[in-house]
Amino acid sequence: MSLTAFGEGPAGLSAAQAVGRIADALADTRSRDCARFAVDVAGLLPGGPEGREEGDRVRRSVAEKLVKAQQLRDLEALFGELPERLDDPAVEVRACILGELAMIGAGRGRPVLDAYAERLRELGHPLARLPRTRLDVEHRFGVRVRGLGAVKTPDQLRSRFPEIPPTDRAAVVGRTAVESPDAGRAGVAAEPFTVSGWSREPEVRFFTLAGPLDPRDFNIAFIKELPLECLEGEGTRRGGALTCHTTVDDVINELFAAAHNGGVNGQGQGAAYARLHAWNSLYALMGLPDDLPFPEAVRHAADCRWLRFMAFTDWFHHDTADVAFAVLDPRRTRVAVLAATDTDADAHF
Structure with missing residues (x-):
């Protein structure tokens, strides 16, 4: 059966959307046959460049629903052929x-699933690089806490993370x-x-320092001296910039959430790929080789040393989702900065 057999629905429903709805409904029905x-239905969507975005969405959605709705023994039956x-x-x-399954700590130690995972590694599948169970540093992935949404204001930032005061030495080093x-x-x-x-x-952005930076000087006074687009115009608006100390589990959780939840102009990637993108990003921020365990x-x-920072500039809108991190490497001579906003600047200025 070909994908074109679905045609276009009366309401303009695309073939891929029709396949996706059928596959999602089957995945939500607890049954080995379903x-x-x-x-099989999700496999009707082409895997090549044509229609890849919608096909990827359907495949990842079906996988998420299957793991939530089906019993592990029924999922295991899907992996009999390598x-x-x-x-x-x-x-x-x-x-x-x-x-x-790795996200919920299931499947590892089952010979059929282990053999399939090993074959994926041999073939070079990107997801096969990830651990088969969630690491402790990933404990916050997908966890929602009532009252704790996106950090939008300085008060919210200060209430969740310890603020780091500026130092005179920090600005001097930042300029170099x-x-x-x-x-x-x-x-x-x-x-x-x-x-x-x-x-x-x-x-x-990535920066190199002439000598080791005292961790106490890794603060907003240092960050403000870097030529960052996100801080352009800082000091011309009401409200001051600040830095707060954070940890790697907070950073990787924000990276995972960004990919998993999707932006206002896009869509979520599914937990498996959101996890992959989060780790790829974290490795890149730290400058680590891909093959490092x-x-x-x-x-x-x-x-x-990990920081969150925030300012009052055209970049930080404080109304949808703004994130900004800086990381100082263990030798204290390299700094990486990542800032992202999900607010459409053209709609505001």
């Missing part, structure tokens, strides 16, 4: 299912920082926001 039919190639849409659905452009690394660091359609291109990356992150 689980298999959901994967894949031969990665361009099969049905294989992609299964890869996403394994990624979703030398930018180290790296477009490829910047693009990877921005992934969680670009793939999910945040309204503005994130700002990602995750436990070592976590240890490296613990030795870094």
Whole structure:
């Protein structure tokens, strides 16, 4: 059966949307047969460049629903045959299912699932790089706490994170920082926001210092001396810029949430791929090689110094979603900055 057999619905429903609705309904129905039919139907969508965006949305949605609705033994029955190639849409659905199972700590230690995951690694599937269970640093992924939404105001920032006061020495050192452009690394660091359609291109910048920076001087006085677009015009509006100390689990959770929830001009990526984009971004911010094992990356992150910052400029609108982080490496000589906003600047100015 081909995708074109669905045609266009009376209300202009595209073939991909029709397939997606059918597959989602099957995935939500607890039954081994429905689980298999959901994967088969999602596999009708092409995996190539044509229609990839809608196809990816459907495959990731179906995988999320299957893991939430189906029993593990019924999902396990989907993995009896090992894949031969990665361009099969049905294989992609299964890869996403394994990624979703990892998010809830399920599936590892089951021979059939382990064999399939190993085959995906051999074939080079991007999701197969991730750990088969959630790491401690990922404990906040997908967790919603009542009353704790996006940080929009300085008072909210101060209430959640310890503020770091400015120092005189910080401004002096900040003026000596030398930018180290790296477009490829910047693009990877921005992934969680670009793939999910945040309204503005994130700002990602890298700087090198002549000597080690005292962690006490890694504060807003230092940040304000960097040539950052997000801080242009700072001081000309009511309200002051500030920095607060944070930790890597907060940073990676924000990266995951950006990719998983989607921006105002885009859509969420599904938990499995949101996790991948979050880790890709974190590795890029720290300047780590892709093949560094995750436990070592976590240890490296613990030795870094992490900041959140906020200001009153054209960049920070304080009404939808603004995030801004800076990280100082363990040797205290390299700084990376990431700032993103989901507010359409053209709609305000």
